[in-house]
Amino acid sequence: GIQVEQSPPDLILQEGANSTLRCNFSDSVNNLQWFHQNPWGQLINLFYIPSGTKQNGRLSATTVATERYSLLYISSSQTTDSGVYFCAVKTGTASKLTFGTGTRLQVTL
């Protein structure tokens, strides 16, 4: 099956710093979503971005489908950004989302 690798696995930032999270996938995809899992375990939709670039406030995402990667940018990070960030993809005719390995982000004061 498709492999979805995220980097870095762990990231510690001071409040106000910027960061870039990466998601690499081993096959062509037709659906890609970014999620934030907060410390209470809730999975929050950030972006639906199979290709192109989107922005939502301090967050933006870019997917280059032909090169099989997606990037999530977090600017002016806040402590509430802490948690685990997952990308998840659909490929071929599969209906399921396959999750990446996740990036655990900790934002400190």
Next chain:
Amino acid sequence: AAGVIQSPRHLIKEKRETATLKCYPIPRHDTVYWYQQGPGQDPQFLISFYEKMQSDKGSIPDRFSAQQFSDYHSELNMSSLELGDSALYFCASSLGLSRGVMAFFGQGTRLTVV
């Protein structure tokens, strides 16, 4: 806006007991997915349903079964529970099965088997 509702939010069961988790999709959504997330792991796909029929199957143990009802809600039944079944169980829903649809996740049910 209405979201995916899961119940219960927390559940504690003893080994060899059974558990039933419920999922109520976003109104008009006809597709439901179940995922299991162990501690420190990424969510793993279990099973999905579209229009009350099973549409895809992942690494779901034979001790587990699921179905989608006429009102589109879904239930995950888990029998002969083992310690290793302790996890966060997510349900997600979408409108249709096509590749370009966005899935929305519920808040999860945290199952602890003791």
